[in-house]
């Protein structure tokens with residue numbers, strides 16, 4: 001499962017930060033997930049609890065902020081919002097759109113003790 005690998009990456013990142021910034025407990029993890037990143041939020045929540053067991057983030061609360069997908073429509077020459085990667089432009093229906101945002105996934109915030 002793709003989401004398990006993502007959770008393992010997050011755990012590695014958190015443990016690196018725990019070492020360099022000298023904290024021993026994470027109370028809250030806030031993740032930013034783009035609507036077009038292909039990450040399944042429910043699967044990620046499930047994987048998070050499993051993967052964080054025994055780590056500094058074992059008791060951390062997971063918060064997920066979903067960010068909108070954006071794309072540049074060539075015919076309209078404007079940035080539009082799209083919900084899925086291959087959606088057409090909501091203004092003109094064209095498929096000549098290029099994704100410009102919403103594909104990323106990152107840790108926005110860590111609340112630590």
Ligand SMILES: [Zn+2]
Nearest residue numbers: 073076089092
């Ligand atoms: Zn358009």
